[in-house]
Amino acid sequence: xxKDIVFxxxxxxxxxxxxxxxxxxxxxxxITPSTEIAELLSEHLPAKKGKFIQMEDEISSMCAIIGxxxxxxxxxxxxxxxxxSLKQEALGFAVMTETPCVIVDVQRGGPSTGLPTSGxxxxxxxxxxxxxxxxxxxxxxxxxxxxxxxxxxEAFNLAEIFRTPVILLLDEVVGHTRERLVExxxxxxxxxxxxxxxxxxxxxYHPYLPREDGRxxxxxxxGTHRHNITGLAHDMWxxxxxxxxxxxxxxxxxxxxxxxxxxxxxxxxxFFVEDAECLLVSYxxxxxxxxxxxxxxxxxxxxxxxxxxxxLWPFPARLVRERCSSAxxxxxxxxxxxxxxxxxxxxxxxxxxxxxxxxxxxxxITPTDVLNFIRITQGKGV
Amino acid sequence: MAVxxxxxxxxxxxxxxxxxxxxxxxxxxxxxxxxxxxxxxNMVVVSGIGCSARISGYxxxxxxxTLHGRALAFATGVKLSRPELTVLVPMGDGDACAIGxxxxxxxxxxxxxxxxxxxxxxIYGMTGGQYSPLTEYGDLATTAPYxxxxxxxxxxxxxxGAGASFVxxxxxxxxxxxxxxxxxxxxxxxxxxxxxxxxxxEQFGRRNNIPSAVDMLNSYKTNTTPIGSKEKEKNPDLIExxxxxxxxxxxxxxxxxxxIERASKGR
Ligand SMILES: Cc1ncc(C[n+]2csc(CCOP(=O)(O)OP(=O)(O)O)c2C)c(N)n1
Numbered sequence: 001x002x003k004d005i006v007f008x009x010x011x012x013x014x015x016x017x018x019x020x021x022x023x024x025x026x027x028x029x030x031i032t033p034s035t036e037i038a039e040l041l042s043e044h045l046p047a048k049k050g051k052f053i054q055m056e057d058e059i060s061s062m063c064a065i066i067g068x069x070x071x072x073x074x075x076x077x078x079x080x081x082x083x084x085s086l087k088q089e090a091l092g093f094a095v096m097t098e099t100p101c102v103i104v105d106v107q108r109g110g111p112s113t114g115l116p117t118s119g120x121x122x123x124x125x126x127x128x129x130x131x132x133x134x135x136x137x138x139x140x141x142x143x144x145x146x147x148x149x150x151x152x153x154e155a156f157n158l159a160e161i162f163r164t165p166v167i168l169l170l171d172e173v174v175g176h177t178r179e180r181l182v183e184x185x186x187x188x189x190x191x192x193x194x195x196x197x198x199x200x201x202x203x204x205y206h207p208y209l210p211r212e213d214g215r216x217x218x219x220x221x222x223g224t225h226r227h228n229i230t231g232l233a234h235d236m237w238x239x240x241x242x243x244x245x246x247x248x249x250x251x252x253x254x255x256x257x258x259x260x261x262x263x264x265x266x267x268x269x270x271f272f273v274e275d276a277e278c279l280l281v282s283y284x285x286x287x288x289x290x291x292x293x294x295x296x297x298x299x300x301x302x303x304x305x306x307x308x309x310x311x312l313w314p315f316p317a318r319l320v321r322e323r324c325s326s327a328x329x330x331x332x333x334x335x336x337x338x339x340x341x342x343x344x345x346x347x348x349x350x351x352x353x354x355x356x357x358x359x360x361x362x363x364x365i366t367p368t369d370v371l372n373f374i375r376i377t378q379g380k381g382v
Numbered sequence: 383m384a385v386x387x388x389x390x391x392x393x394x395x396x397x398x399x400x401x402x403x404x405x406x407x408x409x410x411x412x413x414x415x416x417x418x419x420x421x422x423x424n425m426v427v428v429s430g431i432g433c434s435a436r437i438s439g440y441x442x443x444x445x446x447x448t449l450h451g452r453a454l455a456f457a458t459g460v461k462l463s464r465p466e467l468t469v470l471v472p473m474g475d476g477d478a479c480a481i482g483x484x485x486x487x488x489x490x491x492x493x494x495x496x497x498x499x500x501x502x503x504x505i506y507g508m509t510g511g512q513y514s515p516l517t518e519y520g521d522l523a524t525t526a527p528y529x530x531x532x533x534x535x536x537x538x539x540x541x542x543g544a545g546a547s548f549v550x551x552x553x554x555x556x557x558x559x560x561x562x563x564x565x566x567x568x569x570x571x572x573x574x575x576x577x578x579x580x581x582x583x584e585q586f587g588r589r590n591n592i593p594s595a596v597d598m599l600n601s602y603k604t605n606t607t608p609i610g611s612k613e614k615e616k617n618p619d620l621i622e623x624x625x626x627x628x629x630x631x632x633x634x635x636x637x638x639x640x641x642i643e644r645a646s647k648g649r
Contacts, residue, residue: 060485067458070446070460071464075459223423226422226423237392
């Protein structure tokens with residue numbers, strides 16, 4: 001059987017993944033290095049009767065997709081650095097109102113306008129804590145076009161399952177690298193559809209009353225159940241409330257619905273982890289370099305391994321601790337000043353085993369960069 | 383139907399102060415919807431943040447109480463996604479013209495079929511009386527204790543300049559004309575703006591020597607005049623009310639349908 005093989009940028013793999021997942025509505029504002037996502041969707045969405053709109057800024061783009069999601073649509077926006085900062089207020093609204101949506105941040109060098117055309121992984125902590133207030137969030141990432149496709153579909157699925165915004169944290173290198181993509185056939189990857197309420201018309205529907213399994217069935221705006229959505233603390237009716245017991249319940253629900261499902265949300269890839277004496281922990285484009293080294297050194301008999309994280313948040317601390325238990329050295333490879341390093345140190349026993357191999361000057365982290373770090377940790381010098 | 387058939391009792395008592403004009407606007411909106419015989423399930427009300435914005439929760443429609451200034455952006459998502467729904471966006475003057483000013487002019491420029499109702503009390507009510515872009519030069523506010531040196535927007539001119547295809551102004555004193563204007567605004571196919579002068583005796587009146595709601599309402603009677611009246615010629619300071627713009631122009635969602643049609647044929 002002929003396979004659908006294309007040669008595309010990571011950004012296009014994201015677009016194809018989103019369409020595969022059933023994207024209906026996209027709103028965005030151009031910014032390098034994410035712009036191709038908007039350009040491609042402006043062409044492909046109308047062709048399937050979907051909606052594309054270029055809004056006046058990233059704030060309104062984020063708001064527009066939330067509005068569209070509440071009418072029952074699968075929605076996405078895409079941006080980078082400065083635009084991701086602007087989205088935070090409405091992202092918090094999506095968290096509070098439990099509105100499914102996907103936000104793609106193709107990371108570039110920051111802070112501020114920073115390095116528009118350079119790769120970086122500097123937004124890992126912003127993705128976790130960019131919005132104010134206690135909350136939990138799902139953040140996925142990917143290291144190559146094939147995985148970008150799959151993780152984009154996952155992002156839509158998790159958004160629906162957990163009724164939450166999901167951030168897809170790509171980076172300039174992955175977004176702009178053109179490579180082979182084998183397009184999955186329909187049905188090859190599971191696509192989760194929205195869970196809608198079965199409460200009949202005329203019977204009270206509570207938008208924020210979890211079922212026994214913790215999930216919250218939705219009712220589309222324009223449907224038979226007229227309900228209220230607010231960013232204020234609210235009760236099960238969606239009405240504002242500042243009663244301590246209501247607020248307490250809401251806060252726990254928002255955090256627990258994600259934090260207690262870490263295993264279900266965690267996606268990883270493992271390469272020679274089991275007997276690794278030196279274990280690299282990496283993600284996104286940096287993981288490509290890490291994988292290159294691991295394969296290369298294994299061929300020479302050196303016991304290197306790679307744990308590639310595809311779910312960054314909620315951070316899979318227990319899994320990382322377990323996988324790192326027998327390694328002598330753990331090297332976190334990332335293109336920032338140690339944003340995941342801190343999480344790995346927190347997670348593992350004997351955190352003095354954990355070192356950072358990074359690059360923050362806008363260049364892509366190379367095998368030589370990482371090998372030099374490894375030599376230092378092994379006391380061999382550069 | 384009675385007014386109570388359009389409101390959510392669970393939500394009451396409302397948070398508006400005694401004498402506030404916002405409740406009058408809510409009643410007028412309900413009357414307009416009733417007169418037009420619009421189905422509740424087809425109505426979406428999207429509001430931002432402010433005293434005015436609380437109106438969405440009180441109404442028994444599909445309602446969204448969103449972020450300060452962003453209501454029109456959320457509403458754009460709703461409307462473009464489901465053009466068959468009737469979308470109303472009640473906003474405060476700060477909501478619409480300060481933090482939301484950019485969304486306001488762009489929604490007008492697109493001419494998307496949404497009705498924006500600007501509940502203009504010339505002040506930030508919810509946060510306790512700071513000056514807004516619609517506070518007049520010289521007025522007092524908690525953040526303008528020596529008098530406001532900002533100049534205010536003229537919402538009608540702003541909306542017209544930005545491309546709104548329906549623009550009107552009315553006041554809480556003129557309830558029946560307000561209902562008629564709202565009916566026309568809702569039925570208008572395109573972006574409609576209705577500015578309603580709404581008294582805030584508590585945060586504006588008290589600080590500006592007009593502490594009684596009745597006096598404020600009377601001032602709407604004496605300080606305004608229908609568009610093009612003789613009085614305006616005699617006294618240019620009078621504020622005009624009525625419908626300033628009502629034009630048929632290509633509406634955004636209808637235009638988008640053309641894009642879909644073109645896309646289905648390929649470029
Ligand atoms: C981003 C943001 N900034 C500031 C506020 C605080 N805030 C809430 S309502 C409001 C002003 C309300 O005034 P207006 O929009 O005129 O409506 P009114 O309360 O007078 O009806 C402000 C500044 C906020 N909620 N969000």
